[in-house]
Amino acid sequence: MSRLAADENGPGKAVFVPFVLEGEKVEVALVEQKRSFARARVEKVVESSQLRVDAICPYFGRCGGCHYQHTGYQHQLEIKTAILKENLRRIGKIELDSSSVLHFSHEWNYRNRTRLKVQSAPEFAVGYYKANSHELLPIEQCPISSPLINQAIAALWREGRDKNLGEEIQEVELSVNADDSQLLLEVYGNIKSRESKQLSDTLMSTLPALSGITFFKASAPTHPGELKKIESIGVAEITYKTRSASYRVSAGSFFQVNRYLIDVLTDIVTGGSMGETALDLYAGVGLFTCVLAKNFAQVIGVESSPTSHSDLLYNSPANVKAVRSTTEQFLQRSSAALRPNLVVVDPPRNGLGETVVRSLAGLGASRIVYVSCEPATASRDLAGLLSSGYRIQQAHVVDLFPQTFHIETVWHLVR
Numbered sequence: 001m002s003r004l005a006a007d008e009n010g011p012g013k014a015v016f017v018p019f020v021l022e023g024e025k026v027e028v029a030l031v032e033q034k035r036s037f038a039r040a041r042v043e044k045v046v047e048s049s050q051l052r053v054d055a056i057c058p059y060f061g062r063c064g065g066c067h068y069q070h071t072g073y074q075h076q077l078e079i080k081t082a083i084l085k086e087n088l089r090r091i092g093k094i095e096l097d098s099s100s101v102l103h104f105s106h107e108w109n110y111r112n113r114t115r116l117k118v119q120s121a122p123e124f125a126v127g128y129y130k131a132n133s134h135e136l137l138p139i140e141q142c143p144i145s146s147p148l149i150n151q152a153i154a155a156l157w158r159e160g161r162d163k164n165l166g167e168e169i170q171e172v173e174l175s176v177n178a179d180d181s182q183l184l185l186e187v188y189g190n191i192k193s194r195e196s197k198q199l200s201d202t203l204m205s206t207l208p209a210l211s212g213i214t215f216f217k218a219s220a221p222t223h224p225g226e227l228k229k230i231e232s233i234g235v236a237e238i239t240y241k242t243r244s245a246s247y248r249v250s251a252g253s254f255f256q257v258n259r260y261l262i263d264v265l266t267d268i269v270t271g272g273s274m275g276e277t278a279l280d281l282y283a284g285v286g287l288f289t290c291v292l293a294k295n296f297a298q299v300i301g302v303e304s305s306p307t308s309h310s311d312l313l314y315n316s317p318a319n320v321k322a323v324r325s326t327t328e329q330f331l332q333r334s335s336a337a338l339r340p341n342l343v344v345v346d347p348p349r350n351g352l353g354e355t356v357v358r359s360l361a362g363l364g365a366s367r368i369v370y371v372s373c374e375p376a377t378a379s380r381d382l383a384g385l386l387s388s389g390y391r392i393q394q395a396h397v398v399d400l401f402p403q404t405f406h407i408e409t410v411w412h413l414v415r
Contacts, residue, residue, distance in 0.1 A: 015040050018131070019061055019070050021049040051075045056108070057143050064131040066144065066403040073107050077399060080407050084375045084397065092379035094386070100395040103268070105261050107402045111145045112240075112259040113175045116153070118189075120167040124160035126153060144403055146259065148180045148209055155206050164202045166195045170218065175249070177238045178259060184238045185213045186251045191230060200233040211235045214251035227252045227307065237311070242266065245290040248314050252307040254284045258400040266291055268396050268410050269369050275341030279365070281327045282346045285311035286320070292344070293317045300340075302330045327352075331359035344369045351377025354384065361388035370411040373400075378409060390415045 014037040017028050025047040028040035055069035068076040088094040117136050119125045125138035140157055141150055152174050159165050173186040200213045212234025216227050237250040243263045249255045256262050269288050274295035283289050283301035285308050293299045299320045303309045309324040316322050323330060343365045345352060351374060360368060368390060372378035390413040400408040
């Protein structure tokens with residue numbers, strides 16, 4: 001970030017410029033002016049930092065997926081830690097001390113799930129949106145996605161160029177299992193049954209690892225519970241084996257995306273915990289629920305998505321009660337009867353919110369483990385939990401998303 005003078009004598013205005021490292025001198029072009037800040041793009045790097053590196057991906061800088069390929073991995077972690085600390089200090093009035101633990105990832109080919117946009121006219125293309133836009137950027141490889149996913153991307157291009165994929169596809173999502181040997185494809189669009197059969201035959205003949213294709217109507221909505229399934233050809237799920245458990249993950253269900261750090265994340269969240277009752281909120285398919293069940297007499301897993309809840313039921317042992325509900329509704333309805341020893345929360349990016357924080361504080365659990373993928377909402381929620389009597393026992397930064405600005409954190413709270 002650089003600064004631009006508002007006038008000759010006035011204060012400066014913050015100018016946000018992506019892909020610039022601290023200490024560099026750059027020439028920029030303004031692309032957006034706001035009252036208190038502006039945005040610009042780099043036209044030329046005049047003096048580069050010694051930390052700058054050449055990006056591996058040929059689409060970097062244009063693609064909206066990655067943000068930090070212009071610097072080395074160690075420096076990426078330093079940038080993320082600084083962003084986390086700034087959010088905690090500014091929003092939550094919390095100081096992150098030196099006892100926090102940083103967990104590294106493989107830098108490339110780590111994603112087990114990748115969503116792509118598809119266009120058929122004026123010519124076929126598969127890709128991501130360009131940075132800060134809804135304009136498609138065609139891509140033929142993605143170095144942060146698994147090798148099998150990249151094979152599937154190549155197959156989509158081959159068949160698309162040969163006009164074998166039809167014209168109604170809007171999006172696809174590619175998912176692989178833990179050892180990158182099984183592939184599942186989700187297709188979003190207005191696909192007729194005859195077209196789906198032809199598409200499935202075409203792709204499954206060219207991709208032996210493709211176990212099944214599930215078709216959903218139109219593009220995927222924000223809320224997974226709104227997915228409208230058309231049909232499945234082949235299997236509709238993959239089996240994802242971790243060190244601690246084996247999970248059915250169906251098309252449309254949520255699962256963590258970093259195939260190298262799932263065991264690490266699970267150990268951080270559940271390790272050393274035992275007791276009578278554990279509560280796992282935003283449980284998904286049961287990644288934490290099933291491990292907690294080994295050390296607690298009873299575990300209650302709460303999940304709102306119908307597809308993920310179905311997987312949670314399937315994956316859970318007998319001492320797990322799988323509840324289909326939003327977390328807010330569940331706590332409002334059941335909190336008076338609950339006395340859990342441990343509560344695990346892994347909310348989406350918008351965090352817990354004031355109502356859930358207040359309900360959690362009222363449960364009286366001696367321990368809460370808060371998993372967050374968004375520093376700003378985590379800072380807000382943590383401030384609320386700390387003001388209700390909890391304190392941070394330990395903090396973990398788990399780099400689930402190398403090459404991007406996304407930050408995963410795990411907070412162990414006690415009172």
